[in-house]
Amino acid sequence: MSNNVIVEREKGLLQLERRIAELREASAAQPLDMSTEVAALERKYQEILRELFGELSPWEKVHMARHPARPTSLDYISRFDRFDELHGDRHYRDDPSIVGGFALLRSRRVVVLGQQRGRDTKENLRRNFGMPAPEGYRKATRLAKLAARFGLPIVTFVDTKGADPGISSEEHAQSEAIATCLQAFTTARVPIVATIVGEGGSGGALALAIADQVLMLEHSTYSVASPEGCAAILWSDASKAEEAASRLKLTASDLHGFGIVDEIIPEPLGGAHRNAEGVVARTLDTVDAALTRLAAFSGERLLEERYRKYRQLGEWQSEGLEPIGSMH
């Protein structure tokens, strides 16, 4: 029993998929033509697929973003032409929940970084479920500076519930590590393209997402806090997470509307994992196109535009309330 609503929903589909496959096999082995039955079953299958996944609520998208089969950062990075991973924060340890290094993308030299969750329980334990410790952010800071020194664009993949909330992370100054990482991305005089590929959780996600171009997969989420965290903070009741998910405006289309996300990358019906290969290729194409556009700008211009972009986000809009307490 999975606690992922999407995985639950897929269970019946899996049965149907098996039946279609069996029928196909049987039809191939026998002289009897069963293609009309197969076609009917396939039509049925597509119909159910549309019914189940045609319209996803914010809460369902949260689960889609967390789907165990959803492509992770390394699934994207492994499709680069080349990747040479660089390790460690040079102070304390290597944090496997952030991966990064030199890479070639469509023969362009870049530095790539991403939060990495595990694809099974064992890997999840090693990678702390994709929740980076300060050491991870210090590695990211180091690699962002390295990229800037050699004029290499920075490509990031964002996929984390949030920064690790543990004792050791607090002892090693998680706040400082994230704050410094934000500064490194703010000041890097090279193009930065960030893609939210899974869950974008809070400051721990933002640390790799200050960018000139922010892309987001259709069913990814990006939020000020996890819905569970938000419900716990506001209502002391984590079970109200579904309600929080709908209020937080965490979907790609919401965030595109706010100007926080620049471009949405469409996913196949049922989510990215239904055609991982295709989604990864399309994402890398989109990243590459963004890098080509940004290559026209000088470092100075990039910094200026980046500053302006975040400067105007949430700029003062008079929304009905009168200013109070101004000096009479």
Add this chain to the structure above:
Amino acid sequence: MPRPERFASRHAKTAEGNDAALWSKCPKCGEVLYSRDLAANLYVCTRCAYHFRMNAYDRIESIVDGEFTEIGGDVVSGNPLGWSDKKPYDAKLKSDRERSGLSESVICGFAEIGGHPVALAIMDFHFRGGTMGRVTGERITLLLEEARRRSIPCIIFAASGGARMEEGMLALMQMAKTTGAVTRFMDAGNFLLVVLTDPTTGGVSASFAFQADVIVAESKAMIGFAGRRVIEQTIRQRLPDQFQTAEFLLDKGAIDMVVDRRKLKETLVRLLEYVSA
């Protein structure tokens, strides 16, 4: 210092209010303190030195030499997400304004401290738990941009429960926005000093609060990225009392010094003397 209207009226209310306002009980040692004495002692318990959370206006008064000229006071928020739970977000803002006498979770402006002109940002936990929303980020950004033009140091008093949920991602983006402003300010050769007060957590601690040249914390202030409750739920055990206190952070090397509030102004003046023109 000529008090702003709202400041005077808030205090007037206290003065003519009920008897409860006359006395304050120290939550740590239980001592009952005469409120006027407590105020005169900068809201530090006269018996056990417990630091009460301080109101932004009292804070300003305790730190500046005379005048305080506010910037960004007319920047106010509406309800960008159309958020509503028990009541609409704009109604929450309204009641927080009335209750606290504050227009937002931060007040920014210019003043002199020990004769040094400085830019000041004072966060106040009494307004929406000091959370950072768009107005918080905008006011701090306006302040830093103007301080950069004037080439004067900036002192930020942090007090925050983190990013404000009801403004969603627009609140989170204030971490990026203030980081931009802080970085430009510092890169131009200006001095940033942050005073961490109780409590400073989340999106504020993970952005400008830990980007300063010098970080001072008030005695026993709770400071961290994740809140205590979140950590306890994650690790399923109780944390030691000392964990995430100012003293703990000093020991771990995360901050420069821990200061008793009654020595704070003189400490700030001493520090400013090293870097002022």
